[in-house]
Amino acid sequence: MTTHTDDVAIRTYGPGHVPALLGTLADIWADAHPELVDTPGGTTDGLSTDALRRQITGHARREGFVLVTAYAHGSPVGFAYAFPATPEYWYGPDLLPHIPEHIRTGRLMGLCELAVTPTWQGHGIGTRLHHHLVTAIAPQWSSLLVHPDNPRGRALYDRLGYTYAGPYRNEPGGPVYDLLVLQVDKAA
Template structure:
């Protein structure tokens, strides 16, 4: 059980560590998205998360941050440095602000999930801060489900700006693409 006195420990992992954490990360993700029928309708499941992480982990600067309390993972986030063409795709690239489109210092944050019993306690902010410190880029981008108000409140507080709609494939859901210029 979490209490304000329960210490939170944040740990960083690299590309070689993702496979051993996959099942635990999928459990955290499933808890964080329980009751969000729009997520399942969009095709996002614990299995798709496992495939996504496995596909992203080979990126050289893949970084996973996990928050632990009492020895258990209570939240995680991950991302990696990438090119604007890779992250935004050819369809959206022309619509992105020129500074973010032409940068050679971009990271994509792919997931940020916190167990419900730990939400609203600053865990997401700590994970995000640790990711930014590890990735050290001028720009950060992420995708958010439209209508996920708690996540959007966090991203708005962190300074993200809406950049446009993003569809990860011809049959994929329409997501909100968000951009943040960091001080890196």
């Protein structure tokens, strides 16, 4: 499915399209996050384009996986992907008891990545990508992780209505992220 607005088209893809798009997605992500791109001797909190490729490939196996990509004048400028997730999977055993019951029992979307190239940030593309995911997955709740040192990403998620739910680590000793949640029907 493709939708057009102001010379920006949003295309929706399923897991079968991921292998062909991995290079493009990694390029968009690297452009959007230059501070996280692999640098000799640099610290990236375990984030890299190779790690992103592995992450997307693994998540594409999840039932209900949806990838949306934004194209401006035919060139890819942004992407986002998500999938329906169980609270047990998404929050993990340490954080799950701290998540309010009404969130734990609702339909949950795990938003894994949303990236827009810097020249196209501030044009509403991130909001449109998010909207397409929410429309495709139809959750009651959406949740994501954002690095505390990502003010532009955090500003977008604040505008979309996400609220802070607590600190979160993907792995022991890993970086601490801000876990955010959104009640989707209230945000519409």
